[in-house]
Amino acid sequence: MTTDIDATAGKYLRDKYAIIGVGETTYTRGSGMTTRALGTWAIKNAMDDAGIPASEIDGMMSYSGNDSTASPMLAGDLGIRLNFYMDVQGGGSSSEALIGLAIGAIEAGMCETVVVFRSMNGFSQVRIGGTGARASVPVGGDALHAAAYGWFSAGQNFSPTFMRHMYDYGTTPEQVAMVKVIHSEHASNNPKAYYKQRVTVEDVVNSRMICKPLHLLDCCVETDNATALIVTSVDKAYDYANTPARILGVAGRVCKPRIDMHFQHGPISTVAGHYIKDIIYRNAGVGPEDIQCTGAYDAFTFTSMLQLEDYGFCEKGEGGDYVSSGIMRLGGERPNNTSGGHLCEGYTHGMNMIIENVRQLRGQVDDYCPVDGNGNKQHTFNYAEPAAGGGCRQVPDVEITQNLGWAMPGTGSSLIMRKG
Amino acid sequence: MPQGEYLGMTLTVLDLDQENLAYFQHCADHDFHLQQCADPDCGLIRYPPGTACPWCSGREFNWVPVDARGEVHSYGEVHHAIQPAFRERAPYMILLVELDTQSGVPTEHEALRVAGNLVDADGNFAGPDLVKQVGIGSRMRMVFADVADGLALPHWTLDEDAEQPDSPWRYPQEVNGV
Ligand SMILES: [Zn+2]
Numbered sequence: 112m113t114t115d116i117d118a119t120a121g122k123y124l125r126d127k128y129a130i131i132g133v134g135e136t137t138y139t140r141g142s143g144m145t146t147r148a149l150g151t152w153a154i155k156n157a158m159d160d161a162g163i164p165a166s167e168i169d170g171m172m173s174y175s176g177n178d179s180t181a182s183p184m185l186a187g188d189l190g191i192r193l194n195f196y197m198d199v200q201g202g203g204s205s206s207e208a209l210i211g212l213a214i215g216a217i218e219a220g221m222c223e224t225v226v227v228f229r230s231m232n233g234f235s236q237v238r239i240g241g242t243g244a245r246a247s248v249p250v251g252g253d254a255l256h257a258a259a260y261g262w263f264s265a266g267q268n269f270s271p272t273f274m275r276h277m278y279d280y281g282t283t284p285e286q287v288a289m290v291k292v293i294h295s296e297h298a299s300n301n302p303k304a305y306y307k308q309r310v311t312v313e314d315v316v317n318s319r320m321i322c323k324p325l326h327l328l329d330c331c332v333e334t335d336n337a338t339a340l341i342v343t344s345v346d347k348a349y350d351y352a353n354t355p356a357r358i359l360g361v362a363g364r365v366c367k368p369r370i371d372m373h374f375q376h377g378p379i380s381t382v383a384g385h386y387i388k389d390i391i392y393r394n395a396g397v398g399p400e401d402i403q404c405t406g407a408y409d410a411f412t413f414t415s416m417l418q419l420e421d422y423g424f425c426e427k428g429e430g431g432d433y434v435s436s437g438i439m440r441l442g443g444e445r446p447n448n449t450s451g452g453h454l455c456e457g458y459t460h461g462m463n464m465i466i467e468n469v470r471q472l473r474g475q476v477d478d479y480c481p482v483d484g485n486g487n488k489q490h491t492f493n494y495a496e497p498a499a500g501g502g503c504r505q506v507p508d509v510e511i512t513q514n515l516g517w518a519m520p521g522t523g524s525s526l527i528m529r530k531g
Numbered sequence: 532m533p534q535g536e537y538l539g540m541t542l543t544v545l546d547l548d549q550e551n552l553a554y555f556q557h558c559a560d561h562d563f564h565l566q567q568c569a570d571p572d573c574g575l576i577r578y579p580p581g582t583a584c585p586w587c588s589g590r591e592f593n594w595v596p597v598d599a600r601g602e603v604h605s606y607g608e609v610h611h612a613i614q615p616a617f618r619e620r621a622p623y624m625i626l627l628v629e630l631d632t633q634s635g636v637p638t639e640h641e642a643l644r645v646a647g648n649l650v651d652a653d654g655n656f657a658g659p660d661l662v663k664q665v666g667i668g669s670r671m672r673m674v675f676a677d678v679a680d681g682l683a684l685p686h687w688t689l690d691e692d693a694e695q696p697d698s699p700w701r702y703p704q705e706v707n708g709v
Pocket of ligand 1 (some may be wrong): 589
């Protein structure tokens with residue numbers, strides 16, 4: 112997989128940057144706070160996690176769909192004086208892309224340490240599922256070719272892609288349901304998860320149909336939350352509280368040949384990961400076989416499966432087997448979304464899966480395991496539910512993780528990190 | 532400026548949106564047209580409407596009549612509708628119909644895949660029984676839903692003149708009888 116290049120050359124920046132702090136707010140359905148307040152608390156939590164003062168942060172970036180608050184407002188609240196900020200339009204897969212752009216901003220000399228955040232009242236204000244105020248907006252221009260057909264929410268938009276995968280490869284509802292089953296197992300050991308209840312394949316395929324092939328439990332949980340992480344160069348990263356998560360490579364917003372109506376370019380059951388893999392593994396100097404823990408974006412059960420397949424974790428068309436084999440379960444060969452992800456922990460547009468992998472790489476995942484006198488987790492590696500004497504969700508000896516960010520079938524991003 | 536109410540939505544084509552204006556005017560005439568690249572080395576037809584050619588970046592094009600028939604390439608079937616007026620029409624199908632015209636051109640996996648809802652021959656939203664008859668491989672022809680002067684939406688109905696597959700491919704699990 113690995114192309115033999117000197118990726119430590121300036122052009123590639125492999126291993127020269129790191130994530131030093133992560134933080135979030137409680138996942139709720141009804142935060143009772145503005146996105147400004149939520150974002151401020153998430154950034155403060157990330158600062159406290161890193162042990163970094165406001166005076167040592169000078170960059171800030173965020174993404175949203177006009178449903179957040181701009182960086183300078185949050186920076187001002189926290190006493191952070193910015194040398195650089197950028198707030199962009201973007202949904203899923205923007206997290207990885209902005210980490211790459213933060214590296215670029217630092218490399219260009221514009222700033223030295225950058226906060227990336229996403230703040231969203233994704234349940235109580237702007238619901239990505241499209242209910243509420245979004246359901247009755249005027250339809251014009253290019254939306255006449257989609258929204259006018261009741262083809263509007265993410266699930267509706269992606270459904271022909273998912274359906275065609277079942278047709279092309281014989282993927283079954285029961286195979287795909289295993290994504291939810293496994294993520295629910297992980298979430299049961301995550302005190303932060305919005306849904307902690309373990310579910311079965313029968314629970315998923317008997318839950319009510321939303322948009323074929325998506326049942327209710329194939330869809331993620333809209334929540335109110337803010338999430339933040341802090342990126343700086345490796346020469347500063349070791350000055351702070353945690354073992355840095357070093358960034359081996361990043362790929363951002365890689366697209367299929369068409370992005371509006373990407374269905375014109377097939378196979379439509381192939382997603383952007385097909386292109387991303389040629390960039391991310393080259394930049395990182397590792398291949399899928401080296402990845403010990405994945406964060407495959409699970410807006411839907413299908414999005415994890417399609418990405419794992421197109422990045423090369425299994426052969427094309429064998430995603431159904433991969434996700435139902437137990438490989439991605441805690442204790443399996445390559446666990447996926449150990450926090451429970453969007454399906455169970457909460458929908459964040461991708462940030463929580465990066466935060467989780469940072470904590471995995473530190474060996475300090477915030478599960479139900481005891482904490483010693485030095486504040487370090489004493490993991491039991493018992494992945495049963497807490498009530499059954501388990502409660503752990505730490506992957507043992509994890510050195511390399513990958514995030515597979517999804518925006519839509521035609522667009523995605525990726526991030527590979529290693530233990531510092 | 533073509534504008535009309537349709538299923539509880541206000542649909543608008545701005546006067547400055549030249550490509551969509553022409554596209555939907557042809558639909559309002561019930562005469563499906565698409566843009567064909569005018570570059571003699573290219574000549575490819577494109578969907579949806581756009582300002583330049585996705586294959587050669589050419590700016591010049593002509594609107595050409597296109598035979599609006601094809602085969603269901605994939606679909607979604609909405610049971611939990613979001614937009615209010617769609618709720619009473621659920622379950623409804625979102626069809627991607629691959630036109631016979633330019634199928635597999637310029638490369639094997641490229642095609643003109645035109646979206647629309649499943650409707651009956653008179654253009655009414657399909658009822659649950661008709662929904663169950665349509666799947667991947669079904670042969671479809673276009674019908675239009677009139678919205679306003681200069682604005683109609685293309686939809687799809689089963690092509691009575693075509694040979695239909697014995698059983699088009701449908702989602703393998705039918706839950707609670709739906
Ligand atoms: Zn052309």
